[in-house]
Amino acid sequence: MREFIAGLPKCELHLHIEGTLEPELKFELAGRNGLKLPYSSVAEIRAAYTFDSLSSFLKIYYEGMRVLRTEPDFYDLAMAYLRRAAAQNVRYAEIFFDPQAHTSRGVPFDVVIRGLRRALMDAQAQLGVRAQLIMCFLRDFQAEYAMATLLESLPYREWIAGVGLDSDERGNPPVKFATVYARARQEGYLLTMHCDVDQDDAIEHIRQAVEDIGVDRIDHGVNILEDQRLVDLVLARGMGLTCCPISNGYVTDSMKAEGIRKLLDLGVRVTINSDDPAYFDGYVLENLEALQHALQLTEAELAQLERNAFEITWLPRHLKDAYL
């Protein structure tokens, strides 16, 4: 089974590039930028990864990314991820980035996107991994800042497949960004957003995302099982869910493996992804292995999970078909 999972052609659709920043690269970038980290070793950094909720994780996630300053920093970050992805037989990835986590501390938008874009182009040429970018708004900032970020992205419209919404969900429902999402749709962006697992008002947030905003897919979204009507709606629309088992185990009490199994059995296009692998200690391969171990998935079921992912990619039809 290990060999089967390793050899499976993979597609990653829920991956925060800032969440791939490994401690070794943190030290390298800190050195390059003349910054002093409050840790003296990689082991010390890892020992400080003590989170048990979304908000406690986010604190460490934002603190960690302060070493990212220049275009080559973002290039190196993305290239390191894409090398690992290629080694795990990931053939295609849609990669989230959080521009406001950088512009809010003085790093210009174009520095971020140019570095990431250059890595994606080089990875395609050198490693054979194709990837696209999804720009996420930070939901704990004001909607006006998200709108300004959307407008700032427009010169780079061709480099960005769609928009997402992440960060702290508490008190920040999907409808807070209804105007921003309507404009993003007008500009031709595809739409997704996080409905994180077991958050307050989880099912109402999923309802808003699907019915009020009209997203094309949902990131996480396992709580949809609480409302059969919404499950039926997602099935009718053929929408996908990007689930992240190991991440779930860190920010809630479990991987939510049984829920993922139920969604798979219902025919929902559920997919398996790694979220923030440098922090949760598992890339997509390890997520598939952990889920297989929990559920005793068959080879056919594992293949179905990857087929689901390739089917819901935001690639033009002719490129999508090449993976199916």
Ligand code: HPA
């Ligand atoms: N949820 C919300 N925001 C995030 C996450 C996540 O899993 N990872 C990075 N930002």
Ligand code: ZN
């Ligand atoms: Zn996420």
